[in-house]
Amino acid sequence: MRCRGLKKAFGSGDALAPALRGIDLDIRYGELLMLVGPSGSGKTTLLSIIAGMLDRDAGQCLVLDHDFQQLGPDERARLRGESIGFVFQAFNLLRTLTVAENVAVPLLIRGTLRKEAVAKAEAMLAAVGLDERANALPAQLSGGQQQRVAIARALIHEPRLIVCDEPTSNLDHATGHHVMALLQHEARRPGRSLIVVTHDNRIFEFADRIAYLDDGMIVSVDGPALPGALQ
Ligand SMILES: Nc1ncnc2c1ncn2[C@@H]1O[C@H](COP(=O)(O)OP(=O)(O)OP(=O)(O)O)[C@@H](O)[C@H]1O
Numbered sequence: 001m002r003c004r005g006l007k008k009a010f011g012s013g014d015a016l017a018p019a020l021r022g023i024d025l026d027i028r029y030g031e032l033l034m035l036v037g038p039s040g041s042g043k044t045t046l047l048s049i050i051a052g053m054l055d056r057d058a059g060q061c062l063v064l065d066h067d068f069q070q071l072g073p074d075e076r077a078r079l080r081g082e083s084i085g086f087v088f089q090a091f092n093l094l095r096t097l098t099v100a101e102n103v104a105v106p107l108l109i110r111g112t113l114r115k116e117a118v119a120k121a122e123a124m125l126a127a128v129g130l131d132e133r134a135n136a137l138p139a140q141l142s143g144g145q146q147q148r149v150a151i152a153r154a155l156i157h158e159p160r161l162i163v164c165d166e167p168t169s170n171l172d173h174a175t176g177h178h179v180m181a182l183l184q185h186e187a188r189r190p191g192r193s194l195i196v197v198t199h200d201n202r203i204f205e206f207a208d209r210i211a212y213l214d215d216g217m218i219v220s221v222d223g224p225a226l227p228g229a230l231q
Pocket of ligand 1: 010038039041042043044
């Protein structure tokens with residue numbers, strides 16, 4: 001992922017409010033990058049542009065060798081569905097499907113047979129410590145358990161880029177560490193990258209680099225320098 005001079009504002013006229021004011025950022029394969037900064041500093045806006053959910057106003061952004069903004073709606077949806085896994089603050093679980101079926105959805109959409117998809121979902125649920133809840137409905141789970149279901153769903157189709165907005169916000173310390181270890185393991189696999197927006201300083205230790213945002217700018221990047229990157 002490579003962003004240069006990325007700008008985004010919301011509103012118009014007198015109410016125009018810049019959210020990103022020129023972001024330069026690279027993410028390499030095998031890396032877990034955290035985006036950290038005060039509320040309103042632009043973290044979710046940046047994540048949304050990287051994940052192709054929001055258009056930028058200016059600058060460049062190449063994700064998995066594609067510029068989302070140059071793609072039509074079908075191509076965008078296909079690239080997102082195949083190559084990006086999402087973990088949002090709102091878990092967006094489907095209430096009428098079981099936990100295993102929810103996790104299986106990304107595979108079912110891609111045409112995997114139901115039996116195979118659910119078996120994979122059960123294995124992924126075991127990885128997040130929820131195999132015993134596979135047949136429950138989401139409403140029967142705690143917030144932290146639903147968070148882990150959302151993480152299992154984001155990983156099941158082995159996306160090359162995983163974007164997470166506050167993935168540990170509903171988790172206790174031990175569960176948060178367990179989930180971050182799983183995410184870190186995913187980021188280490190060949191051809192993978194992971195971006196985590198977080199306020200949770202208990203998980204900073206899992207980052208390869210931490211980019212600090214303030215007022216729509218990256219003010220510093222901690223961690224090993226990237227060759228050729230603007231830091
Ligand atoms: N859809 C929107 N419409 C108008 N303004 C928005 C919108 N989304 C974000 N903003 C504004 O853009 C700025 C950056 O918001 P953003 O949500 O990216 O910050 P953040 O760092 O993720 O904050 P938080 O940590 O509270 O989630 C804020 O001033 C916010 O009010």
